[in-house]
Amino acid sequence: MSKPFDFDIGRLTGSGNDFTRAAVVFPQKPETFTEAVGRGTFFLETFGCQMNDHDSEKVAGVLLARGYRQVETPEAAGLILYNTCSIREKAAQKVFSRLGEYRARQSEGKIIGVLGCLAQQEGEDIFERAPWVSLVCGSASYRKLPEMLAQLEAGNHRVTGLDTDTDETFETEMTRRDNPFRAYLTIIEGCDKACSYCVVPYTRGPERSRASDSILREVRQLAELGYSEIQLLGQTVNSYKDPTPRKMRFAKLLLAVADVPGIRRVRFTTSHPSDFTPDIVEAMETEPKVCEHVHLPVQSGSTKVLRAMQRTYTREEYLEKIAMIRGASRPIAITTDIIVGFPGETEADFEQTLSLLDEVKYDSLFSFKYSPRPNTPSLKMEDAIPEVEKGRRLAVLQDQQREIQKARHAKLIGETHEVLVSGRSRRENQWSGYTSSYRLANFSSAAQELLGTYVQVRVTGATPNSLVGEHVV
Ligand code: SAH
Ligand code: SF4
Ligand code: F3S
Helix, strand or coil, X not given: CCCCCCCCCCEEECCCXXXXXXXXXXXXXXXXXXXXXXXXXXXXXECCCHHHHHHHHHHHHHHHHCCCEECXXXXXXXXXXXXECCCCHHHHHHHHHHHHHCCHHHHHCCEEEEEHHHHHHHCCHHHHHCCCEEEEECHHHHXXXXXXXXXXXXXXXXXXXXXXXCCCCCCCCCEEECCCCEEEEECEECCCCCCCCCCHHHHCCCXXXXXXXXXXXXXXXXXXXXXXXXXXXXXXXXXXXXXXXXXXXXXXXXXXXXXXXXXXXXXXXXXXXXXCCHHHHHHHHHCCCECCEEECCCECCCHHHHHHCCCCCCHHHHHHHHHHHHCCCCCCEEEEEEEECCCCCCHHHHHHHHHHXXXXXXXXXXXXXXXCCCCCHHHHCCCCCCHHHHHHHHHHHHHHHHHHHHHHHHCXXXXXXXXXXXXXXXXXXXXXXXXXXXXXXXXXXXXXXXXXXXXXXXXXXXXXXXXXXXXXX
């Protein structure tokens, strides 16, 4: 899905070091480059997770700072960039089919670049499979993007950035954010866990945390620009380790972000169960600005399968974390990720996942059929589960979860929740937004303008995936 680009609602921010300088960089004369390549426009399509979405916001910032203009179609662009995902095979296939569609474009003089996880995974092989590609760059090398762009501008046709052994995080002078209300902010890059099915440690490199003072500086800039909701990102966001002498713990960082004047909500995703410590729950209890939602992927309810997945916790240990969260003085919504059909997953193992769902009663979940990925240890595991059986398990699991969500949402009818309004429906008087617990609420209001404001919504109805309500004035 391509991200909408609308300069009126997107926002430019200087991230990291020097915002004032960023403001100066942007209007610098772009003509030299524009004349040299006769293009000056870019189209950027993003696949994958929120970290990729945010990387694209930073890449767009880098390009805008160099005088490029963002356009909405590949046809209108001189530079076509795909920020890719390779978490499952389908995601990777989608990228190659998209690249195939643009094969002919190269002859029109367009430059095509592949960024992100598939770029890192396939490396220079992408040039073999799609010789019309000129740029291949993984996320750990985005710091070199300006340099790489300069090489392309100089007429170089094959440019790569594939190092992962960097301890730097990608901070740009300017970030062009898509969402005008909620700002993503990556606090930890890469991943040091070694889940046996997962490409992320290979595609995003080792774990690197961003300095707490730099994070807080960006939050202050965001607040000054009018952002009130901050979403801290990381593949294992709660494994955050402040590299500065302050050594600020993750829970303290949540509180420090919430403390910035103007900030009203702080979210964080994704949490790893093994690093989910009691002080995080305490921070959520003491500071209402820390949103009442934890995304805590479990992957399987069977300890045997968890061990094969190298998930570093047992079913029981995971359930202890759930009990800790459920024991908080505020209600906290819990969501998760599940993989069905991991090699060796028996019917009994799968039933343990189903019973875990019944026990935890998640507010929502993402579920996936296991997909064997290059370089991962599970690729060589025996007892693969047939695709049809994976499909059956997925359907059973999703049916069960739908019932759980229906029941959980029904209980909310009659309650009043605060919603940050982020959408307006074409239907008159209809608005939408998210609660602190990250539930989508569609509601009616006679107000003229609500976008970006916080309103109280009384829940009058519910579907498994959303709440229906009315604005309480
Ligand atoms: N860092 C997060 C999630 C990363 S990827 C965590 O540790 O939980 C998002 C989700 O994709 C994972 O939680 C997992 O459920 C799923 N996933 C990852 N690799 C997969 C694979 N090879 N096949 C199927 N699903 C996969
Ligand atoms: Fe992948 Fe595991 Fe790291 Fe999550 S924690 S990104 S699933 S290796
Ligand atoms: Fe995909 Fe990379 Fe995110 S593989 S899920 S884009 S970290």
